[in-house]
Amino acid sequence: MARYTGSVCRLCRRETMKLYLKGDRCYSDKCAVERRNYPPGQHGQSRGKFSDYGLQLREKQKIKRMYGLVEKQFKTYFKHADRQKGVTGTNFLILLERRLDNAVYRFGFADSRSQARQVVRHNHVLVNGKKVNVPSYLLRPGDTVTIAEGSRQISIINDALEALPRRGLPSWLELDKAKYEGIFKTIPTREEMNLPVQEQLVVEFYSK
Template sequence: MARYTGPSCRLCRRENMELFLKGERCYTDKCAIKRRNYPPGQHGQGRSKVSNYGVQLREKQKVRRIYGILEKQFRGYFQEADRLRGVTGENLLSLLERRLDNVVYRLGFAASRTEARILVRHNHFTVNGRKANIGSIQLRPGDVVELKEKSRKISCINESLEAVVRRGIPQWLDLDKDSYKGTVKTLPVREDVTMPIQEQLIVELYSK
């Protein structure tokens, strides 16, 4: 499976914002965007004019990197969002939010989406009592995500659950910490996406 294996902090600096790709580190003074708030590379501190296309491209790249998705899969999500009823940009964000790895992260079982994808891939979770080890599984209202009994002593998962208060749990999800279980209550709406995303720019980019 193709995936990005480079330094995560470089992506945050390139998008000039915190993407929270490294979990708790992003909340400390060690965060790269706080120490070097300019794009990476030898020309990172130079001035550059950005065209309308460049602004749209950066927005698309930012969302891709937030959710950890490569270009081909991201374009597939956009095409599916365009086929659905409603606003294409909001449909796109809803599809991305309902990925299993994102739900595991949003429920607080992992400190980052990358960590959540690893936990899912290593068979630590079930969906509606069934094996689920693919991060891109689309969840629906009523689906129950549960941490397996044998995985409930993993320190990083318990530490993440203790720190979930800082991030907060979106209204479309419900977490039962005692039973290590989360439920999808409703479909996510635009207001549930707290990251500063301008999805209309992505729609304009792919509509050319």
């Protein structure tokens, strides 16, 4: 599957906000958004206001890049959310938060979502005691995510765990750091997710 292989700092600058795509660097003074908080390119500093469509597009791109998805995946999640009962935008964000690679990142087993995706694909993660190497696997309330015993000495996993207090653990997750084990306790509410995005703009974008 196609993946963006360019500079991820450039993506943050394009959205003029930190998407936390590069782990520790995003919290340091080396962060590209801190140093140059304007879109990349020759005309980055002189771009005017966006139209309604432009705002909707930018919000879609922001969320898509934040979770590291390609357009086809992203739109599939939206269609799934649209078929569910409740608020489409909230359902959409919940589906993204339920992804295994996102949970691995949230638990602190990886420094970024892209790193979490790699940890999952390399068979370092168990779900309810069974190896799962599919980053898009959707967790359910009560599911347990564990780092495989033979993978607990990997430095990137331990370094990420040490850095977890900096970004915090969401209220819908529970972590036993000593056991390298996390529990997806419940489906989060929109207030609990506390994401700096306007998902309604994405709903409007796909409703045209």
